[in-house]
Amino acid sequence: MKNSQRTLDLTFRYGWRVVLWGGVPITLLFSSYYLISPQAYSEFFGGRDPQGVRRLAALAHIVFAIGALVAGLVNLRRLTRKGPSRRHKMIGYLYACCVVTSATGALLIAPYTLGGKVNALGFALLAMSWAITTLIACFAAIRGQTSLHSRWIIYSFALTLAGVSLRIQMPLLIVALGLTFDQAYAIVPWSCWLPNLLLAHIWLRRRHQRQFVGENAANQTA
Secondary structure, three states, rough: OHHHHHHHHHHHHHHHHHHHHHHHHHHHHHHHHHHOOHHHHHHHHOOOOOOOOOOOHHHHHHHHHHHHHHHHHHEEEEEHHOOOHHHHHHHHHHHHHHHHHHHHHHHHHHOOOOOOOOHHHHHHHHHHHHHHHHHHHHHHHOOOHHHHHHHHHHHHHHHHOHHHHHHHHHHHHHHHHHOOHHHHHHHHHHOOHHHHHHHHHHHEEEEEEEEHHHHHHHHHOO
């Protein structure tokens, strides 16, 4: 039992580092391409949005998603080192604004995504879940419900990392499993975020169990 728990802890610890040092730079690089290249939007959405009606929504989604990713990483890193502070709250509000704006843009462009209605539904549900979890965490913080805020902000940031997961999964599905781009893109609208939520739930449950054991041990020695 202890060995399996240790294995799970190590998986979370090193898996998190792989995502940070591998996936995040790749995500920022690809996102920057869509901002810099004037042809990027037409290459991806051209046939489905020939007039470029949703181009502004796509740009807002990308820009504010980058903002949410950076703000979330900064806040989580500062929190683990110093605990909550006024700066933590300010960055937290910036993170929430970035998430809601990016999620709104994602909802507007979801109907134009590759793969039809099923893919569009996957990305739309991701956008709504991202905004909802973030708002729950934000309102919990305003009300001083620290434990509730801590739980829901983990779910929120797990969904923030969906863009990172997507860019890690696509080459793996194509290179490792030999799928075509269209086949891989039929999977990632769901696989880029549902497993993230599951892993966040498992991690939160493990944290709660450790806290419960620690409190029991403290009570017994008191």
